[in-house]
Amino acid sequence: MTQITVPEVGESVTEATVGEWLKKPGDIIKAGDAVVELETDKVNLEITANEDGVLAEILKPSGDTVVVGDILATVAPAGSQPAAPAPKPEPTPEAPVASSPAPASTPPVRATPDVRRLADEKGIDINEVPTSGNKGRVTHSDVESYVQAQTMRTAPTPPAAPATEKPFVAPTPSTDTELVEDRRTERIKMSRRRITIANRLVSAQHTAAMLTTFNEVDMSRILDIRQRHRDAFEKRHGIRLGFMSFFTKASIGALKAFPRLNAEIDGEDMLIKHYYDIGVAVSTDNGLVVPVVRNADELNFAALEKEIAALATKARENKLSIADLQGGTFTITNGGTFGSLLSTPILNAPQVAILGMHKIEERPVVVNKEIVIRPMMYLALSYDHRIVDGSEAVRFLALIKELLEDPESLLLEG
The missing domain is CATH 4.10.320.10 (E3-binding domain)
Incomplete structure (x- = not known):
């Protein structure tokens, strides 16, 4: 008899919640078969069998909290017979003679x-x-x-009032009249990931001297480049030319000019990082996750778009690994995909800066002393004032604006 246990899933992950069991007792399993899902504060993992056999007993049902090393189930050697089902009770005389056939079994639903x-x-x-x-x-x-x-399907249709019945008149609220309202309240337990996100956001605000500076960027030239090269780019590289590659390139150019925004604080030391692992925030059904594009400065526009798209797909399908989420030196988040015009992003600790993108909106601006309509986007840079000075943050964001409004310069920065 062997055991299926909770494996080590990362340095910072100590607990998990048992999700859906993909096999049931008595099922024959092969080495490598996914047996059960675990939900951690970072990702959902499928735990696989290490050898062939028969799933003998489930020791941790769905919903249980487990820690590394806990035994989830036991596996009997291949060829073992599953436990015999309990005998059916003899029918009583009152029981009907004919019985309907048992419904065909259906595969279990997948859900966290x-x-x-x-x-x-x-x-x-x-x-x-x-x-x-x-x-x-x-x-x-x-x-x-x-x-x-x-x-909507089961809501009853109120009967029509008789013609002779007087219409109902609602009582006027007073100290003697109690208003009856529908004040239904739901209590929904937060997922482990949601609890962790909440704790980290509060911790970031309590431990960092966080400030936010703003600017705006004229997106005309980027939109023009995307329009002119969209079809050829997609045909050549098999991926659409989006906005994230431009913003990633511009951020890297600014980080090279202002390296303290690509750092973290370790006690009384600053750890200045001379590599560029860019985190890209992705919204999923289970909350926000920030997968990391490694060595983003070494990737061209097409490679960046492909890597960002692949990570976003893995995030939404709950297939991110711990390695996909670890590290990161700087983060970009795009609230504009949900229509946000302006916001103040919260630091992704231990990083000391995060760039917030927003909705592109046509607005009147002054260009060469003339009022013109341009597609504008507000930018927000939140930073840790403990090691990033205000003037440094303002100049950093101004450089991002300059690079985005002159996209050809991104080729030189890359």
């Missing part, structure tokens, strides 16, 4: 523990919830949509 908890709290069977994609996995939005559809 927090989604299953939400379904339980809504009082619905998660197996009945249709999925909207994401490789058959049920998400929070799938559950909410199903609940809304069920509510």
Whole structure:
């Protein structure tokens, strides 16, 4: 008899939540088969079998909190017979003679523990919830949509009042009248990842002297380049030319000019990093994650776009590894994808700076003493004032603006 245990999944990961069991007791498993999912504060992991055998017993059901080394299940040698099912009770005389055939079994639904908890709290069977994609996995939005559809389907139609009945007049609120309102409240347990994100955001605000400086950039020339080279670029490289490659290149150029924004604080020392691992914030159903583009300064525009797109896809499919998320020297976040016009991003500790992109909006601006309409974007740079001076942060952001408004210069900076 062998065991399936919780493996080491990273230096900073000590606990996990048992997610969906992909195998059930009695199932034959092969070495390398995914047996169970674990949800950590960073990623969801599939735990695989180390050898062939039969899944004998599940010791940690879905929803349990486990630590490294805990035994999740036991595996019997190949060829073992699963435990015999309990004998069925003899039918009583009152039982009907004919019985309907048992329904065909269906494969288990894929969903994280927090989604299953939400379904339980809504009082619905998660197996009945249709999925909207994401490789058959049920998400929070799938559950909410199903609940809304069920509510609309089952809501009774109020009967028409008789012609002789007087219309109802609501009482005027007073000290003697209690208003009856629908004040329904839901209690939803936060996922381990959401709790960790919350703790880190609060910690970043408490431990860093965080300030934010703003600027705006005229996106005319970048939009023109994308328009003129869009089809040829995609045909040649198999990827669309987006905005992130321009902003990544501009950030690297500015980081080379102002290296203290590519650093972290270690006690009374500054660790200045002369490599450029750029974190790109990605929103997922389970919260914000920041996968890292390694050695971004060595990649051209096409390679950057491909790497960013690949990491974003892995994030949304819960396939990021711990290595994808570790490290990072500077972060870029784009609230503009959700329509944000202006915001103050929070530092991604232990980094000391983060760049916030926003929505492109046509606005009147003065160019050569004339008022013209240009596609403008507000930029926000949050920084740790403990090692980054205000003038340094302002000049850093001004250089990013300069590089973006003269895109050809990014080739020289790269």
